[in-house]
Amino acid sequence: MTSTAPAPAPSFDPRVLKAPHPVPGAPNNWRRFLSFNTDAKVIGLQYMITSLFFLLVGGLLSMIMRGELITPAADLVDPTVYNGLYTMHGTVMLFLFLFPILNGFNNLLIPPMIGAPDMAFPRLNAAAFWMVPVFGVILMASFLVPGGPSGAGWWAYPPQSIQNPLGHFLNGQFLWILAVALSGISSIMGAVNFITTIIRMRAPGMGWFRMPIFCWTAVAAQAIQLIGLPVLTAGAVLLLFDLSFGTSFYRPEGGGDPMLYQHFFWFYSHPAVYVMVLPVFGIFSELFPVYARKPLFGYHVVAIASFAITFLSLIVWVHHMFYSGTPQWMRNLFMVTTMLIAVPTGIKVFAWIGTLWGGKLRLTTAMLFCLGGVFNFIFAGITGIMLATVPVDIHVGNTYFVVGHFHTVIFSTITYGVFAGIYHWFPKFTGRMMYEGLGKLHFVLTFIGSQLTFLPMHAAGLLGMPRRVASYDPEFAFANVLASLGAFLLGVATIPFLLNLVSSWVRGEKAPPNPWHAIGLEWLLPSPPPAENFEDDVPTVISGPYGYGLGRPLVEDEQRYVAKAASAASAATGGA
Amino acid sequence: MTATTPTPADLPAQPAAHGHGHGDHTLTGFVIFLLSESVIFLALFAGYAIYKTSSPLWLPPGVEGLEVAMPLRFTVVLVSSSGVIYLAERALHRGRLGEFRAWWLLTMAMGTVFLVGQGLEWAGLPFGLGDGVYGASFYLLTGFHGLHVLTGVLLMGLMLARSFRPGNYDAGSVGVTAVSLFWHFVDVIWVVLFVLIYVWQR
Ligand code: HEM
Ligand SMILES: [Cu+2]
Secondary structure (H helix, E strand, O other), X not given: OOOOOOOOOHHHOHHHHOOOOOOOOOOOOHHHHHOOOOOHHHHHHHXXXXXXXXXXXXXHHHHHHHHHHOOOOOOOOOHHHHHHHHHHHHHHHHHHHHHHHHHHHHHHHHHHHHOOOOOOOHHHHHHHHHHHHHHHHHHHHOXXXXXXXXXXXXXXXXXXXXXXOOOOOOOHHHHHHHHXXXXXXXXXXXXXXXXXXXXXXXXXOOOHXXXXXXXHHHHHHHXXXXXXXXXXXXXXXHHHHHHHOXXXXXXXXXXXXXXXXHHHHHHHHHHHHHHHHHHHHHHHHXXXXXXXXXXXXXXHHHHHHHHHHHHHHOOOHHHHXXXXXXXXXXXXXXXXXXXXXXXXXXXXXHXXXXXXXXXXXXXXXXXXXXXXXXXXXXXXXXXXXXXXXXXXXXXXXXXXXXXXXXXXXXXXXXXXXXXXXXXXXXXXXXXXXXXXXXXXXXXXXXXXXXXXXXXXXXXXXXXXXXXXXXXXXXXXXXXXXXXHHHHHHHHHHHHHHHHHHHHHHHHOOEOOOOOOOOOOHHHHOOOOOOOOOXXXXXXXXXXXXXXXXOOOOOEOXXXXXXXXXXXXXXXXXXXX | OOOOOOOHHHOOOOOXXXXXXXXXXXXXXXXXXXXXXXXXXXXXXXXXXXXXXXXXXXXXXXXXXXXXXXXXXXXXXXXXXXXHHHHHHHHHHOOOHHHHHHHHHHHHHHHHHHHHHHHHHHHHOOOOOOOXXXXXXXXXXXXXXXXXXXXXXXXXXXXXXXXXXXXXXXXXXXXXXXXXXXHHHHHHHHHHHHHHHHHOOO
16 A cells, blocks of 8 residues: 655655656657656556547447437347446446546646645555556456446446356456456545645645645545545445355345445445546636636635535435435435535536636637536536436436436536646647647537537436336437437547647647646646656745736746746757 | 666665655555545444344344454453554664564564454354355454454564664654554454444344
8 A cells, every 4th residue: 555665766856857857748758658657747648548548438338329229129239238338338437537537637737736746655656547457457358258247337236236147256247346446446545645745745835725726626526535435345345245255235135235235335426426526626717717817716715615515425425316215304304415515516606607707718629618518517507406306306317317417417517627628738748739720629529419419318318218228119219319419429529639639749839838828836837847847946836826917926936937947848848 | 667767776865855754745645544444444334233223134043142252352452452562663763673573573463363363253153154144244344354454464574574674763664653553543443343243232
């Protein structure tokens, strides 16, 4: 676990690393992406690349499903295969795309934003990353074992998830549990690292209330990992024993109770949605001030609201079990707590709108994705409140309405935020600008595609179409055709995105240190920053973040840092 | 580690850069980790309490309950080892390496006695892992805790071995502090477990 060695990690010594050192993020020397590198910026890009690969895998699975659903009959794949497809799609998208890509952002952004040279535990950091490809392979291997991948859904409820009809020890469900457990360990290693880094390694003068919102949301989200993941792990261990070692934790025949699993699972997996959305709230809060040229509206309140969300997210999980035979008093209680969470969330939305209000908006690709993401999030918040209302949920729970709700958050908000973050910080970490034209094409296709895919799902769900089915009543056909076409359009939308990433990185225009005229420590560094960020010349922070239009410097001696970054960047990328 | 990064041997003497020593991070990180680890136990405790109070089938047929006297003795051994490890830490603090090793070894021995005691108890029980939710919970909880005791003993072995590198512990050792924190944690967990499983039988 946490390394107890008193010996310092070599990458920690600034004096050595001032020697010529490959610049992380520049496309030269790609081999270090395949090595056990302990530099947070290399690890960040490793996370990014790995998770974008798995985005394509998960996307492919979803398109096979949408291909199946374009007609009412189960004709493309048979229902068992379909069960495996949605299980793997959900698992890949959460554990191999979103969690890792957000950890990529954490690695890239946290140290430079707080003026630290690296993470607190560089080797632990690298170990946490390398577990991702390992459990990715384990999960993918479940396509090859007898019986195929687990078909119990991403929530893996017993009794489906503790059945092993073929009797093989190595079955799809076993590999699923193993992969999720490894993902949990990796995430906890990450969480310990990020929180320790933020607590202990901030630049002089950077008090908590001078920290960028992204760092606040990172702490809030990682705290959820630390509190929630162990509970999921406990639930998963019991599941493993029931599946493989004949215990009766979730078997009523032996006195067990399958509902306990649901509690364990949702105690983590509801907060897990906030693990994903909080950093994206952070990204929105970083980007709106930059592209509206105004300070973030209500900075203190937005910062505190992150922790209110952390707290509330831990006491709402039963809203996923309203229709699972939950007693009425429990339903009422959790209906109220769920509605309460809309308060801190709403505060953030108002803060963003307040920031935009009267600002000088620059509609870059990153800004477009932010605006689109917030727009979609408002919609998803409304459907969320609808679902939180017990009498509504009893009817639409387990229908496509739920699928529509959470995809509007997970794709149309969170993934938009991820895209926005990539367009915004790509120049900083690769030293190259992305093509705005391709970016805007990506945005337009994505925006149309996501509305076309997810809006009809709400309609089908309200009419009663159940989720997790390979065939359905022809009355739902129209909505499903639209959704399938939308999904294919989303597939097409990734083409300009990938093209943009690759071609900009290889031969894009060289990026200046601060292409968006943003305020923040990371923008005082060269693009890409050197291995140890500020090395031993860490600036002293003298004012809060987001001082747009206020005409006050962020750090002491700001002009010197600006000049230094400009000259260092041209020298470092010159020979690449 | 990259090929381009120098090995520790190439490093110049450690500079006091970045304001904080590395060891402080380690302890902060380790405490955060322990807090998270304790949540797994909280979840398992909650599960146990729910089963105990609500399961229609609790004790397997023919099982009356657990014998308490022997486990209580081993509990006393484990809990008092928390005091012994404190003595070890204090000795190291005062720079008495030999005394440190003696107390440290005694702690390891006490942990091992506990593990052996648990093994003996397991061997003599009339029910197994597959015997209903009671058997499953009993073995899972005690086994998971036992795994932590074993980890603690192994980590202590590692720290003991490190103490033989000359000069290594002259300025104390973060590793020793962390392991003894872990050991206190394992002991506290056991006390709760003991109350849940052995004391709360009716
Ligand atoms: C104001 C905010 C929100 C409220 C009130 C809310 C409410 C709900 C409720 C009541 C359900 C249960 C529906 C059912 O199963 O019948 C649900 C499902 C879900 N929500 Fe939300 N939600 C909100 C925001 C979010 C966010 C931010 C995310 C993601 C980051 C999210 C992701 C999900 C997921 C993944 C499910 C379904 C899980 C499944 O059944 O497989 N929700 N939401
Ligand atoms: Cu929820």
